[in-house]
Amino acid sequence: MTPQLVSGLLFLIIFIIILSERMHRTIIALFGAVLMVAVGMAMNFYSQAKAGASIDFNTLGLLMGMMILVNMLKKTGFFEYLAIVTAKISKGSPLLLLVLLGSITTVVSMFLDNVTTVVLILPVTLIITQILGFNPIPYILAEVILSNVGGTGTLIGDPPNIIIGSAAGFSFNDFLVHLLPVVLVAWAVTLALLIWLFRQEMMKKSHNVHALMVMDEKMALKDRPSLYKILFALGVVILLFFLHGVFHYQAAFVALLGAAIALILVRPDPEEILKDVEWPVLVFFGSLFVLVGGMEASGLLEQFAHLLGSHMSSNILVSIVIIIWVSAILSAVVDNIPFTVAMVPVIKSLESQGIPVEPLWWALALGVGFGGNGSPVGATANVIAMAMSQKTEHPITLKVWMKTAGIITLATCLVATLCFLLIYGLLFPIK
Amino acid sequence: MIIKEYLNRKFISVRPEDSLSRIIDLFQAKKIGILPVIDQEGHYQGVITPPDVIDLFMPEFINLVEDVDFVQNLGALELDRKKVLKFKDLKASKIMVKNPHLLINENSSLLGALAIMKKDNLSHLLVVKKGKLEGLVARGDLLRAVLDFLKNSVEEE
Numbered sequence: 189m190t191p192q193l194v195s196g197l198l199f200l201i202i203f204i205i206i207l208s209e210r211m212h213r214t215i216i217a218l219f220g221a222v223l224m225v226a227v228g229m230a231m232n233f234y235s236q237a238k239a240g241a242s243i244d245f246n247t248l249g250l251l252m253g254m255m256i257l258v259n260m261l262k263k264t265g266f267f268e269y270l271a272i273v274t275a276k277i278s279k280g281s282p283l284l285l286l287v288l289l290g291s292i293t294t295v296v297s298m299f300l301d302n303v304t305t306v307v308l309i310l311p312v313t314l315i316i317t318q319i320l321g322f323n324p325i326p327y328i329l330a331e332v333i334l335s336n337v338g339g340t341g342t343l344i345g346d347p348p349n350i351i352i353g354s355a356a357g358f359s360f361n362d363f364l365v366h367l368l369p370v371v372l373v374a375w376a377v378t379l380a381l382l383i384w385l386f387r388q389e390m391m392k393k394s395h396n397v398h399a400l401m402v403m404d405e406k407m408a409l410k411d412r413p414s415l416y417k418i419l420f421a422l423g424v425v426i427l428l429f430f431l432h433g434v435f436h437y438q439a440a441f442v443a444l445l446g447a448a449i450a451l452i453l454v455r456p457d458p459e460e461i462l463k464d465v466e467w468p469v470l471v472f473f474g475s476l477f478v479l480v481g482g483m484e485a486s487g488l489l490e491q492f493a494h495l496l497g498s499h500m501s502s503n504i505l506v507s508i509v510i511i512i513w514v515s516a517i518l519s520a521v522v523d524n525i526p527f528t529v530a531m532v533p534v535i536k537s538l539e540s541q542g543i544p545v546e547p548l549w550w551a552l553a554l555g556v557g558f559g560g561n562g563s564p565v566g567a568t569a570n571v572i573a574m575a576m577s578q579k580t581e582h583p584i585t586l587k588v589w590m591k592t593a594g595i596i597t598l599a600t601c602l603v604a605t606l607c608f609l610l611i612y613g614l615l616f617p618i619k
Numbered sequence: 620m621i622i623k624e625y626l627n628r629k630f631i632s633v634r635p636e637d638s639l640s641r642i643i644d645l646f647q648a649k650k651i652g653i654l655p656v657i658d659q660e661g662h663y664q665g666v667i668t669p670p671d672v673i674d675l676f677m678p679e680f681i682n683l684v685e686d687v688d689f690v691q692n693l694g695a696l697e698l699d700r701k702k703v704l705k706f707k708d709l710k711a712s713k714i715m716v717k718n719p720h721l722l723i724n725e726n727s728s729l730l731g732a733l734a735i736m737k738k739d740n741l742s743h744l745l746v747v748k749k750g751k752l753e754g755l756v757a758r759g760d761l762l763r764a765v766l767d768f769l770k771n772s773v774e775e776e
Binding site (some may be wrong): 322 | 677
């Protein structure tokens with residue numbers, strides 16, 4: 189019973205229980221985290237201090253800051269307004285509705301994290317589709333899948349990118365140059381696949397378009413003055429992210445600064461705002477960091493990295509492809525952030541073995557981002573969508589997920605692979 | 620002034636197995652605002668009010684958003700005959716609400732009862748003794764009684 193085996197086994201068991209959904213994932217994750225520390229202390233490979241150090245407060249702070257901003261934004265009704273205006277443009281055509289709602293989700297996801305984007309857009313999408321008499325599921329799936337795809341395109345689009353950016357020293361602009369083009373192609377491919385997968389739904393006609401057209405988006409916008417103030421604060425956040433290379437502010441600082449600016453400009457009841465911060469999510473992530481930290485402290489992850497390194501051929505292209513697919517598969521099964529957290533020391537270890545890692549970071553980002561669509565637990569946005577769908581007449585089942593999002597995950601990973609083979613093989617070869 | 624004086628001991632009720640059709644008939648024909656559900660042994664089980672019936676047809680999404688002001692027309696979610704027919708045989712036991720706030724002591728004061736009604740947004744309160752429903756008090760009756768008191772107090776000046 190080596191520490192590596194114990195830590196790996198414990199993580200695996202906790203992970204399987206999370207997947208089985210027998211109990212709330214936060215509860216089991218917290219329990220697992222505490223157990224990992226206890227076992228680690230007993231077997232002398234982990235400690236309370238190390239556990240604390242494993243928690244990436246930068247990520248938690250960023251999430252919290254953005255949750256605050258987004259909660260404030262939510263109260264202004266901005267997203268309902270945006271969704272209604274966009275939906276009206278479709279004039280009730282299922283295809284246009286899917287493309288338009290999906291696309292605004294993609295764009296918003298590039299700036300706000302996927303969880304919050306999805307939390308804001310799904311309810312009004314549910315309302316619009318149900319009023320039109322459509323099955324909401326294709327639209328819900330489209331938005332979740334596209335939020336994961338879009339979020340992969342920028343530094344702030346999803347937390348794994350933030351973690352990678354911070355670990356590898358990449359700026360907001362580095363992401364725009366290296367990842368955004370691939371994401372744009374993946375976006376197009378995803379839309380095409382969604383339309384094809386849901387072609388039956390796309391051919392339907394609504395007899396209730398009038399109900400959509402009489403929706404009053406101005407009534408949805410509850411607080412225009414506050415909206416402007418919050419958008420200003422968001423603008424500061426994005427600007428500071430843009431200038432990350434100049435100021436080197438941590439993402440958490442920027443996000444919390446933005447939240448503080450918004451709060452002081454708007455001055456809402458803090459209890460109302462903070463009440464809606466998703467603490468179970470933050471506790472879940474914190475717990476997973478501790479769990480992963482245990483595996484790292486036991487040396488399991490470094491062993492894994494050495495195993496990986498020794499099997500990696502000297503051909504960087506093969507390594508890139510392996511990282512994309514391994515990251516995608518594991519990311520589908522493990523939630524993105526902890527998986528990325530686990531991979532950071534692995535890639536850093538590969539770097540110390542003399543392997544040129546820059547393309548590997550990008551491969552990791554794409555694999556993790558696109559792979560998040562691979563299962564209902566691959567990303568938090570997925571979990572939210574699944575939960576919300578349970579309240580409808582067509583709840584998303586595992587089978588439905590795999591037949592739609594699963595296929596799209598394969599396609600987008602293929603896009604990433606082909607793009608990178610093109611970029612690093614033909615256009616800008618390494619070494 | 621206690622509510623015992625305003626207790627309606629005669630009231631219309633339904634059984635747990637009575638259907639939605641019967642409940643709707645009673646609401647419309649007898650113009651009542653509340654239907655207690657009493658079982659065969661005479662025990663109080665719960666109540667049904669017109670809003671409880673209409674809740675059956677409310678879209679679930681009202682729980683998902685803060686505000687539904689922007690929705691003017693529910694489109695495909697509007698009421699239609701098909702939807703109503705689906706529910707016509709639904710039993711009272713499946714519609715009724717068991718709200719502990721509805722129960723009150725018959726020695727409560729008028730203002731005390733009205734405070735409870737205001738706090739919990741109720742139009743009626745029930746006096747239940749040993750599992751049996753003794754009677755109902757209606758908010759309208761209590762309001763009128765208090766207004767009478769106010770009128771008398773002002774006139775005595």
